[in-house]
Amino acid sequence: MASSPDSHSPSEPLLETPLAAAHGALGARMVPFAGYLMPVQYPEGILAEHNWTRTHAGLFDVSHMGQALLVGPDHETTARALEALAPADFVSLAPGKQRYSQLTADDGGIRDDFMATRPADPAADGTLILVVNAACKGADFAHIEANLPSTVKLVQRPERALLALQGPEAAMVMARHCPEAADLDFMTALPLAFDGVPVEVSRSGYTGEDGYEISVAAEDAPALWAALLAEPEVKAIGLGARDSLRLEAGLCLYGHDINLSTSPIEAALNWSIQKRRRLEGGFPGADRVQRELAEGPARVRVGLKLEGRAPAREGAEIASNGEIVGRVTSGGFAPTLQAPIAMGYVPPALSAPGTRLDILVRGKALPAVVTALPFVPTRYARKQKTGG
Protein backbone atom coordinates (compact mmCIF):
# COMPACT_ATOMS: atom_id res chain seq x y z
CA MET A 1 0.00 0.00 0.00
CA ALA A 2 1.38 3.37 -0.89
CA SER A 3 0.26 6.97 -1.07
CA SER A 4 2.02 10.17 -1.95
CA PRO A 5 3.51 11.64 1.22
CA ASP A 6 3.25 15.28 2.20
CA SER A 7 6.04 17.13 0.50
CA HIS A 8 8.59 18.40 2.92
CA SER A 9 12.28 18.96 2.58
CA PRO A 10 13.87 17.20 5.55
CA SER A 11 16.67 19.73 5.64
CA GLU A 12 14.42 22.44 7.04
CA PRO A 13 13.50 22.00 10.68
CA LEU A 14 9.76 22.05 11.28
CA LEU A 15 8.29 24.81 13.39
CA GLU A 16 5.83 24.18 16.19
CA THR A 17 2.89 26.27 17.32
CA PRO A 18 2.49 27.28 21.00
CA LEU A 19 -0.04 24.43 21.25
CA ALA A 20 2.32 21.61 20.24
CA ALA A 21 2.29 20.10 23.74
CA ALA A 22 -1.51 20.23 23.84
CA HIS A 23 -1.73 18.34 20.55
CA GLY A 24 0.72 15.75 21.85
CA ALA A 25 -1.31 15.26 25.02
CA LEU A 26 -4.43 14.63 22.92
CA GLY A 27 -2.67 11.98 20.84
CA ALA A 28 -2.80 14.00 17.63
CA ARG A 29 -1.19 12.68 14.48
CA MET A 30 1.28 15.39 13.55
CA VAL A 31 2.31 16.02 9.94
CA PRO A 32 4.48 18.58 8.19
CA PHE A 33 2.35 21.39 6.78
CA ALA A 34 3.65 24.69 5.42
CA GLY A 35 6.86 24.33 7.40
CA TYR A 36 5.05 23.50 10.65
CA LEU A 37 4.36 20.29 12.47
CA MET A 38 0.56 20.37 12.62
CA PRO A 39 -2.21 18.04 13.84
CA VAL A 40 -3.86 16.43 10.82
CA GLN A 41 -6.25 14.52 13.08
CA TYR A 42 -6.85 13.43 16.66
CA PRO A 43 -7.63 9.84 17.67
CA GLU A 44 -11.34 10.01 16.75
CA GLY A 45 -10.45 10.63 13.13
CA ILE A 46 -11.36 13.04 10.37
CA LEU A 47 -14.96 11.89 9.79
CA ALA A 48 -15.88 12.15 13.47
CA GLU A 49 -14.12 15.52 13.78
CA HIS A 50 -15.86 16.83 10.68
CA ASN A 51 -19.29 15.74 11.90
CA TRP A 52 -18.64 17.10 15.38
CA THR A 53 -17.85 20.53 13.96
CA ARG A 54 -21.05 20.51 11.90
CA THR A 55 -23.17 19.56 14.91
CA HIS A 56 -21.38 21.00 17.96
CA ALA A 57 -18.17 23.07 18.11
CA GLY A 58 -14.70 22.29 16.81
CA LEU A 59 -11.51 23.90 18.11
CA PHE A 60 -8.71 24.41 15.59
CA ASP A 61 -5.12 25.50 16.10
CA VAL A 62 -4.36 27.77 13.16
CA SER A 63 -1.38 29.47 14.77
CA HIS A 64 0.74 28.62 11.74
CA MET A 65 -1.05 31.31 9.78
CA GLY A 66 0.73 34.62 9.32
CA GLN A 67 -0.47 37.48 11.50
CA ALA A 68 0.69 41.04 10.94
CA LEU A 69 -0.34 44.67 11.30
CA LEU A 70 -0.20 47.33 8.67
CA VAL A 71 0.41 50.54 10.60
CA GLY A 72 0.03 53.97 9.06
CA PRO A 73 -0.86 57.51 10.12
CA ASP A 74 -4.59 57.20 9.40
CA HIS A 75 -7.07 54.69 8.02
CA GLU A 76 -7.19 56.07 4.51
CA THR A 77 -3.39 56.06 4.08
CA THR A 78 -3.07 52.46 5.31
CA ALA A 79 -6.10 51.28 3.37
CA ARG A 80 -4.78 52.83 0.16
CA ALA A 81 -1.40 51.17 0.71
CA LEU A 82 -3.16 47.79 0.90
CA GLU A 83 -5.41 48.64 -2.03
CA ALA A 84 -2.26 49.04 -4.14
CA LEU A 85 -1.64 45.29 -3.60
CA ALA A 86 -5.14 43.80 -3.37
CA PRO A 87 -8.44 44.36 -5.19
CA ALA A 88 -10.84 44.82 -2.25
CA ASP A 89 -12.16 48.18 -1.08
CA PHE A 90 -10.39 48.73 2.24
CA VAL A 91 -10.94 52.52 2.37
CA SER A 92 -14.68 52.03 2.94
CA LEU A 93 -14.13 49.30 5.54
CA ALA A 94 -15.87 50.44 8.73
CA PRO A 95 -14.20 50.13 12.15
CA GLY A 96 -14.53 46.59 13.47
CA LYS A 97 -15.24 45.12 10.03
CA GLN A 98 -13.32 42.43 8.18
CA ARG A 99 -12.85 41.82 4.51
CA TYR A 100 -11.53 38.83 2.51
CA SER A 101 -9.20 39.65 -0.37
CA GLN A 102 -6.24 38.44 -2.41
CA LEU A 103 -2.73 39.69 -3.00
CA THR A 104 -2.70 39.80 -6.77
CA ALA A 105 0.26 39.53 -9.14
CA ASP A 106 0.91 41.92 -12.02
CA ASP A 107 -0.63 39.45 -14.48
CA GLY A 108 -3.75 39.06 -12.34
CA GLY A 109 -2.78 35.74 -10.76
CA ILE A 110 -3.21 35.25 -7.02
CA ARG A 111 -0.13 35.41 -4.76
CA ASP A 112 -2.19 34.56 -1.67
CA ASP A 113 -5.58 35.17 -0.13
CA PHE A 114 -6.00 36.88 3.22
CA MET A 115 -8.28 38.57 5.74
CA ALA A 116 -7.96 42.21 6.71
CA THR A 117 -9.65 43.75 9.74
CA ARG A 118 -10.02 47.42 10.60
CA PRO A 119 -9.72 47.63 14.39
CA ALA A 120 -12.85 48.77 16.21
CA ASP A 121 -10.79 50.84 18.64
CA PRO A 122 -10.54 54.47 17.37
CA ALA A 123 -7.10 54.70 19.02
CA ALA A 124 -5.89 52.03 16.60
CA ASP A 125 -7.16 53.87 13.54
CA GLY A 126 -4.60 53.70 10.77
CA THR A 127 -3.95 50.03 11.50
CA LEU A 128 -5.19 47.05 9.53
CA ILE A 129 -4.89 43.55 11.00
CA LEU A 130 -3.84 40.94 8.43
CA VAL A 131 -4.01 37.15 8.47
CA VAL A 132 -2.34 35.35 5.55
CA ASN A 133 -1.69 31.71 4.70
CA ALA A 134 1.14 29.92 6.49
CA ALA A 135 2.78 28.60 3.32
CA CYS A 136 2.90 32.09 1.82
CA LYS A 137 3.61 34.28 4.81
CA GLY A 138 7.31 34.84 4.23
CA ALA A 139 6.81 35.80 0.61
CA ASP A 140 3.68 37.83 1.38
CA PHE A 141 5.30 39.92 4.07
CA ALA A 142 8.38 40.58 1.94
CA HIS A 143 6.14 41.57 -0.99
CA ILE A 144 4.00 43.86 1.15
CA GLU A 145 7.00 45.51 2.82
CA ALA A 146 8.70 46.10 -0.52
CA ASN A 147 5.64 47.91 -1.81
CA LEU A 148 4.57 50.12 1.08
CA PRO A 149 4.82 53.90 1.12
CA SER A 150 7.29 55.23 3.70
CA THR A 151 4.47 56.24 6.06
CA VAL A 152 3.06 52.71 6.39
CA LYS A 153 4.90 49.88 8.14
CA LEU A 154 4.32 46.14 8.29
CA VAL A 155 4.63 44.74 11.79
CA GLN A 156 4.72 40.95 11.93
CA ARG A 157 3.13 39.27 14.94
CA PRO A 158 4.98 35.98 15.40
CA GLU A 159 4.34 36.25 19.13
CA ARG A 160 0.64 35.53 18.63
CA ALA A 161 -1.30 32.30 18.33
CA LEU A 162 -4.57 31.89 16.43
CA LEU A 163 -7.41 29.57 17.41
CA ALA A 164 -10.67 28.96 15.57
CA LEU A 165 -13.86 27.83 17.30
CA GLN A 166 -16.36 26.71 14.68
CA GLY A 167 -19.79 25.13 14.70
CA PRO A 168 -23.41 25.70 15.67
CA GLU A 169 -22.56 25.62 19.40
CA ALA A 170 -19.53 27.92 19.13
CA ALA A 171 -21.47 31.04 20.15
CA MET A 172 -22.98 29.36 23.21
CA VAL A 173 -19.56 28.16 24.36
CA MET A 174 -17.83 31.45 23.67
CA ALA A 175 -20.46 33.39 25.63
CA ARG A 176 -19.40 31.61 28.85
CA HIS A 177 -15.89 33.02 28.62
CA CYS A 178 -16.33 36.13 26.56
CA PRO A 179 -19.95 37.35 26.69
CA GLU A 180 -19.44 40.27 24.30
CA ALA A 181 -18.50 37.86 21.51
CA ALA A 182 -22.18 36.95 21.18
CA ASP A 183 -22.91 40.43 19.81
CA LEU A 184 -20.41 40.16 16.98
CA ASP A 185 -21.90 39.93 13.50
CA PHE A 186 -20.30 37.78 10.76
CA MET A 187 -17.06 39.38 9.54
CA THR A 188 -16.75 41.80 12.44
CA ALA A 189 -14.11 41.88 15.16
CA LEU A 190 -13.49 43.34 18.61
CA PRO A 191 -10.68 43.35 21.15
CA LEU A 192 -12.20 41.49 24.12
CA ALA A 193 -11.28 39.66 27.30
CA PHE A 194 -11.52 35.86 27.42
CA ASP A 195 -11.60 34.82 31.09
CA GLY A 196 -9.79 38.11 31.70
CA VAL A 197 -7.10 37.49 29.08
CA PRO A 198 -6.86 40.05 26.25
CA VAL A 199 -7.81 38.56 22.88
CA GLU A 200 -8.83 39.76 19.45
CA VAL A 201 -12.02 38.00 18.44
CA SER A 202 -13.60 37.96 15.01
CA ARG A 203 -16.82 36.26 13.93
CA SER A 204 -15.33 34.38 11.03
CA GLY A 205 -13.73 31.13 10.03
CA TYR A 206 -13.23 28.74 7.17
CA THR A 207 -15.70 25.92 7.74
CA GLY A 208 -18.99 27.43 6.58
CA GLU A 209 -20.23 27.34 10.17
CA ASP A 210 -20.85 30.15 12.60
CA GLY A 211 -17.83 30.66 14.78
CA TYR A 212 -14.87 32.72 15.82
CA GLU A 213 -11.21 33.22 15.21
CA ILE A 214 -9.33 34.22 18.32
CA SER A 215 -5.91 35.83 18.20
CA VAL A 216 -4.08 35.61 21.50
CA ALA A 217 -0.56 36.08 22.83
CA ALA A 218 1.36 32.82 22.39
CA GLU A 219 1.95 32.46 26.14
CA ASP A 220 -1.79 32.67 26.83
CA ALA A 221 -2.77 30.24 24.07
CA PRO A 222 -2.46 26.96 26.01
CA ALA A 223 -4.79 28.18 28.79
CA LEU A 224 -7.32 29.49 26.30
CA TRP A 225 -7.17 26.20 24.36
CA ALA A 226 -7.64 24.22 27.57
CA ALA A 227 -10.57 26.38 28.71
CA LEU A 228 -12.42 25.88 25.43
CA LEU A 229 -11.61 22.18 25.23
CA ALA A 230 -12.97 21.69 28.75
CA GLU A 231 -16.42 22.65 27.48
CA PRO A 232 -18.56 19.59 26.71
CA GLU A 233 -19.56 20.97 23.30
CA VAL A 234 -15.95 21.34 22.14
CA LYS A 235 -13.49 18.88 20.60
CA ALA A 236 -10.11 19.47 19.00
CA ILE A 237 -10.24 19.25 15.21
CA GLY A 238 -7.26 18.70 12.91
CA LEU A 239 -6.29 19.99 9.49
CA GLY A 240 -7.84 16.95 7.79
CA ALA A 241 -11.35 17.89 8.84
CA ARG A 242 -10.58 21.57 8.30
CA ASP A 243 -9.98 20.66 4.66
CA SER A 244 -13.16 18.61 4.23
CA LEU A 245 -15.20 21.31 6.01
CA ARG A 246 -13.90 24.14 3.83
CA LEU A 247 -14.42 22.05 0.69
CA GLU A 248 -18.07 21.44 1.61
CA ALA A 249 -18.36 25.20 2.19
CA GLY A 250 -16.97 25.83 -1.32
CA LEU A 251 -14.03 27.84 0.03
CA CYS A 252 -10.73 28.06 -1.85
CA LEU A 253 -7.52 26.57 -0.53
CA TYR A 254 -4.51 28.55 -1.64
CA GLY A 255 -2.00 26.54 -3.68
CA HIS A 256 -4.78 24.25 -4.84
CA ASP A 257 -7.96 26.05 -5.96
CA ILE A 258 -6.21 29.37 -6.41
CA ASN A 259 -2.60 30.13 -7.28
CA LEU A 260 -0.42 32.38 -9.43
CA SER A 261 -2.14 31.17 -12.60
CA THR A 262 -5.74 31.78 -11.49
CA SER A 263 -7.31 35.22 -11.42
CA PRO A 264 -9.89 36.22 -8.80
CA ILE A 265 -12.54 36.29 -11.54
CA GLU A 266 -11.67 32.80 -12.78
CA ALA A 267 -11.83 31.68 -9.15
CA ALA A 268 -15.36 33.12 -8.89
CA LEU A 269 -14.24 35.52 -6.17
CA ASN A 270 -15.94 38.47 -7.88
CA TRP A 271 -17.90 39.14 -4.69
CA SER A 272 -14.65 40.05 -2.93
CA ILE A 273 -13.93 42.93 -5.34
CA GLN A 274 -16.14 45.87 -4.49
CA LYS A 275 -17.63 48.18 -7.11
CA ARG A 276 -15.25 51.11 -6.72
CA ARG A 277 -12.21 48.88 -7.22
CA ARG A 278 -13.74 47.23 -10.29
CA LEU A 279 -14.20 50.65 -11.84
CA GLU A 280 -10.99 52.32 -10.70
CA GLY A 281 -8.58 49.38 -10.82
CA GLY A 282 -5.27 50.42 -9.29
CA PHE A 283 -4.23 46.98 -8.02
CA PRO A 284 -1.80 44.48 -9.58
CA GLY A 285 -3.46 42.64 -12.46
CA ALA A 286 -6.37 45.11 -12.67
CA ASP A 287 -6.25 44.96 -16.49
CA ARG A 288 -6.96 41.24 -16.48
CA VAL A 289 -9.58 41.46 -13.75
CA GLN A 290 -11.42 44.29 -15.52
CA ARG A 291 -11.21 42.51 -18.88
CA GLU A 292 -12.51 39.27 -17.39
CA LEU A 293 -15.32 41.13 -15.64
CA ALA A 294 -16.33 42.71 -18.95
CA GLU A 295 -15.82 39.79 -21.32
CA GLY A 296 -15.96 36.80 -19.01
CA PRO A 297 -12.97 34.65 -18.03
CA ALA A 298 -11.65 31.78 -20.15
CA ARG A 299 -12.42 29.33 -17.34
CA VAL A 300 -14.20 29.47 -14.04
CA ARG A 301 -14.14 27.59 -10.75
CA VAL A 302 -17.17 25.38 -10.18
CA GLY A 303 -18.40 22.81 -7.71
CA LEU A 304 -18.83 19.24 -8.91
CA LYS A 305 -20.82 16.46 -7.30
CA LEU A 306 -19.81 12.97 -8.39
CA GLU A 307 -22.16 10.06 -8.82
CA GLY A 308 -21.14 6.89 -7.06
CA ARG A 309 -18.73 6.84 -4.14
CA ALA A 310 -15.28 7.16 -5.71
CA PRO A 311 -13.65 10.50 -4.84
CA ALA A 312 -11.85 12.54 -7.50
CA ARG A 313 -8.67 14.16 -6.23
CA GLU A 314 -6.71 17.27 -7.14
CA GLY A 315 -5.27 16.98 -10.64
CA ALA A 316 -7.99 14.71 -12.07
CA GLU A 317 -9.06 15.74 -15.56
CA ILE A 318 -12.58 17.00 -16.23
CA ALA A 319 -14.09 15.95 -19.56
CA SER A 320 -17.15 16.84 -21.60
CA ASN A 321 -18.18 14.45 -24.38
CA GLY A 322 -14.77 12.83 -24.29
CA GLU A 323 -12.84 16.09 -24.55
CA ILE A 324 -10.68 17.32 -21.66
CA VAL A 325 -12.08 20.68 -20.54
CA GLY A 326 -10.46 21.26 -17.16
CA ARG A 327 -8.93 19.88 -14.03
CA VAL A 328 -9.97 19.22 -10.42
CA THR A 329 -8.24 21.52 -7.93
CA SER A 330 -9.70 20.06 -4.70
CA GLY A 331 -11.63 16.91 -4.24
CA GLY A 332 -12.60 14.42 -1.62
CA PHE A 333 -15.40 12.74 0.21
CA ALA A 334 -17.98 15.05 1.78
CA PRO A 335 -18.93 13.57 5.14
CA THR A 336 -22.03 15.77 5.47
CA LEU A 337 -23.33 14.73 2.05
CA GLN A 338 -21.93 11.18 2.21
CA ALA A 339 -20.80 11.68 -1.37
CA PRO A 340 -17.66 12.66 -3.24
CA ILE A 341 -17.37 16.34 -4.20
CA ALA A 342 -14.77 18.42 -6.00
CA MET A 343 -13.96 21.88 -7.23
CA GLY A 344 -12.24 22.58 -10.51
CA TYR A 345 -12.00 24.90 -13.48
CA VAL A 346 -14.13 24.55 -16.62
CA PRO A 347 -15.02 26.82 -19.55
CA PRO A 348 -17.87 29.21 -18.65
CA ALA A 349 -20.14 27.51 -21.21
CA LEU A 350 -19.97 24.36 -19.06
CA SER A 351 -20.26 26.10 -15.68
CA ALA A 352 -24.03 26.27 -15.20
CA PRO A 353 -25.34 24.18 -12.30
CA GLY A 354 -26.80 20.97 -13.66
CA THR A 355 -24.23 20.63 -16.46
CA ARG A 356 -23.17 17.01 -16.77
CA LEU A 357 -19.45 16.34 -17.04
CA ASP A 358 -17.07 13.43 -16.46
CA ILE A 359 -14.08 13.31 -14.15
CA LEU A 360 -11.33 10.90 -15.16
CA VAL A 361 -10.13 8.81 -12.23
CA ARG A 362 -7.68 5.96 -12.85
CA GLY A 363 -8.77 5.72 -16.47
CA LYS A 364 -12.49 5.69 -15.72
CA ALA A 365 -14.91 8.48 -16.59
CA LEU A 366 -16.92 9.17 -13.44
CA PRO A 367 -20.14 11.10 -14.07
CA ALA A 368 -20.33 14.44 -12.24
CA VAL A 369 -22.78 17.34 -12.14
CA VAL A 370 -21.87 21.01 -11.81
CA THR A 371 -23.27 22.08 -8.45
CA ALA A 372 -23.82 25.55 -6.99
CA LEU A 373 -21.41 26.41 -4.18
CA PRO A 374 -21.42 25.99 -1.25
CA PHE A 375 -22.18 22.27 -1.32
CA VAL A 376 -23.41 22.50 2.27
CA PRO A 377 -25.37 25.64 3.23
CA THR A 378 -23.30 28.07 5.28
CA ARG A 379 -24.60 29.13 8.69
CA TYR A 380 -22.82 32.41 9.27
CA ALA A 381 -24.19 34.72 11.99
CA ARG A 382 -25.51 37.48 9.81
CA LYS A 383 -27.79 39.94 11.58
CA GLN A 384 -28.68 41.59 8.31
CA LYS A 385 -27.93 40.96 4.70
CA THR A 386 -24.94 43.00 3.63
CA GLY A 387 -24.25 43.99 0.08
CA GLY A 388 -21.28 42.49 -1.80
Place this chain on the structure above:
Amino acid sequence: MTVRYTKDHEYVRIDGDVAVVGISDYAQGQLGDVVFVELPEIGKSVTRGKEAAVVESVKAASEVYAPISGEVVEVNSELEGAPGLVNEDAEGKGWFLKLKVTKPDELSELMDEAAYKAFVDTL
Protein backbone atom coordinates in the same frame (compact mmCIF):
# COMPACT_ATOMS: atom_id res chain seq x y z
CA MET B 1 -4.34 -20.95 8.34
CA THR B 2 -1.23 -19.08 7.31
CA VAL B 3 -1.18 -15.27 7.40
CA ARG B 4 1.66 -13.29 5.86
CA TYR B 5 2.31 -9.56 5.60
CA THR B 6 4.18 -7.23 3.25
CA LYS B 7 6.24 -4.20 4.20
CA ASP B 8 3.55 -2.19 2.39
CA HIS B 9 1.02 -3.44 4.95
CA GLU B 10 -1.02 -5.84 2.86
CA TYR B 11 -1.88 -9.19 4.34
CA VAL B 12 -2.55 -12.49 2.65
CA ARG B 13 -4.35 -15.32 4.44
CA ILE B 14 -3.96 -18.70 2.79
CA ASP B 15 -7.01 -20.95 2.90
CA GLY B 16 -6.31 -24.04 0.77
CA ASP B 17 -5.37 -22.79 -2.70
CA VAL B 18 -7.22 -19.48 -2.14
CA ALA B 19 -5.53 -16.39 -0.72
CA VAL B 20 -7.57 -13.69 1.02
CA VAL B 21 -5.97 -10.25 0.57
CA GLY B 22 -6.52 -7.02 2.46
CA ILE B 23 -4.71 -4.29 4.36
CA SER B 24 -3.47 -4.75 7.88
CA ASP B 25 -5.08 -3.31 10.97
CA TYR B 26 -2.03 -1.07 11.33
CA ALA B 27 -2.59 0.21 7.78
CA GLN B 28 -6.25 1.07 8.35
CA GLY B 29 -5.25 2.98 11.46
CA GLN B 30 -2.71 4.97 9.49
CA LEU B 31 -5.17 5.67 6.67
CA GLY B 32 -8.01 6.81 8.85
CA ASP B 33 -11.62 6.67 7.74
CA VAL B 34 -11.94 4.64 4.55
CA VAL B 35 -14.61 6.08 2.26
CA PHE B 36 -14.11 4.05 -0.92
CA VAL B 37 -12.41 0.89 -2.12
CA GLU B 38 -11.84 0.17 -5.80
CA LEU B 39 -11.62 -3.55 -6.41
CA PRO B 40 -10.39 -5.41 -9.49
CA GLU B 41 -12.57 -7.39 -11.85
CA ILE B 42 -13.00 -11.08 -11.24
CA GLY B 43 -10.70 -13.10 -13.51
CA LYS B 44 -7.99 -10.43 -13.52
CA SER B 45 -4.43 -11.65 -13.02
CA VAL B 46 -2.44 -9.73 -10.47
CA THR B 47 1.29 -9.77 -10.00
CA ARG B 48 3.05 -9.64 -6.68
CA GLY B 49 4.03 -6.03 -5.87
CA LYS B 50 1.74 -4.53 -8.53
CA GLU B 51 -1.48 -2.62 -7.95
CA ALA B 52 -4.44 -4.82 -7.14
CA ALA B 53 -6.89 -2.34 -5.61
CA VAL B 54 -7.20 1.26 -4.43
CA VAL B 55 -8.31 2.38 -1.00
CA GLU B 56 -9.45 5.96 -0.44
CA SER B 57 -9.55 7.63 2.94
CA VAL B 58 -11.10 11.07 3.51
CA LYS B 59 -7.68 12.54 2.80
CA ALA B 60 -6.07 10.53 0.03
CA ALA B 61 -6.03 7.58 -2.35
CA SER B 62 -3.58 4.72 -1.72
CA GLU B 63 -2.71 1.83 -3.98
CA VAL B 64 -2.98 -1.65 -2.58
CA TYR B 65 -0.39 -4.01 -4.01
CA ALA B 66 -0.88 -7.72 -4.52
CA PRO B 67 1.15 -9.47 -1.78
CA ILE B 68 1.27 -12.57 -3.97
CA SER B 69 0.55 -13.32 -7.64
CA GLY B 70 -2.72 -14.91 -8.65
CA GLU B 71 -6.06 -14.69 -10.38
CA VAL B 72 -8.90 -12.75 -8.74
CA VAL B 73 -11.69 -15.20 -7.95
CA GLU B 74 -13.82 -13.04 -5.64
CA VAL B 75 -14.00 -9.47 -4.36
CA ASN B 76 -15.62 -8.17 -1.18
CA SER B 77 -18.67 -6.46 -2.66
CA GLU B 78 -19.82 -5.45 0.84
CA LEU B 79 -17.12 -2.77 0.80
CA GLU B 80 -19.01 -0.94 -1.94
CA GLY B 81 -21.76 0.12 0.43
CA ALA B 82 -19.80 -0.15 3.66
CA PRO B 83 -16.15 0.86 3.10
CA GLY B 84 -15.91 1.52 6.85
CA LEU B 85 -15.64 -2.27 7.34
CA VAL B 86 -11.96 -1.79 6.50
CA ASN B 87 -11.58 0.35 9.62
CA GLU B 88 -13.78 -1.81 11.82
CA ASP B 89 -12.31 -5.18 10.91
CA ALA B 90 -9.42 -4.83 8.46
CA GLU B 91 -8.15 -8.40 8.78
CA GLY B 92 -11.63 -9.94 8.98
CA LYS B 93 -14.80 -8.56 7.36
CA GLY B 94 -12.78 -5.80 5.71
CA TRP B 95 -10.97 -8.11 3.28
CA PHE B 96 -10.53 -6.87 -0.30
CA LEU B 97 -10.20 -9.81 -2.67
CA LYS B 98 -9.54 -13.53 -2.99
CA LEU B 99 -6.88 -14.91 -5.30
CA LYS B 100 -6.24 -18.30 -6.79
CA VAL B 101 -2.55 -18.49 -6.03
CA THR B 102 -0.32 -19.03 -9.06
CA LYS B 103 3.11 -18.79 -7.41
CA PRO B 104 2.85 -20.30 -3.93
CA ASP B 105 6.59 -20.05 -3.28
CA GLU B 106 6.27 -16.23 -3.24
CA LEU B 107 4.73 -16.69 0.19
CA SER B 108 8.10 -17.53 1.74
CA GLU B 109 9.31 -13.99 1.01
CA LEU B 110 6.60 -12.41 3.20
CA MET B 111 6.62 -11.78 6.93
CA ASP B 112 4.75 -13.88 9.42
CA GLU B 113 2.69 -12.20 12.11
CA ALA B 114 5.53 -11.95 14.62
CA ALA B 115 7.95 -10.52 12.06
CA TYR B 116 5.32 -8.03 10.84
CA LYS B 117 4.59 -6.93 14.41
CA ALA B 118 8.29 -6.37 14.97
CA PHE B 119 8.49 -4.44 11.69
CA VAL B 120 5.54 -2.18 12.63
CA ASP B 121 7.17 -1.48 15.99
CA THR B 122 10.13 0.04 14.14
CA LEU B 123 7.89 2.53 12.27
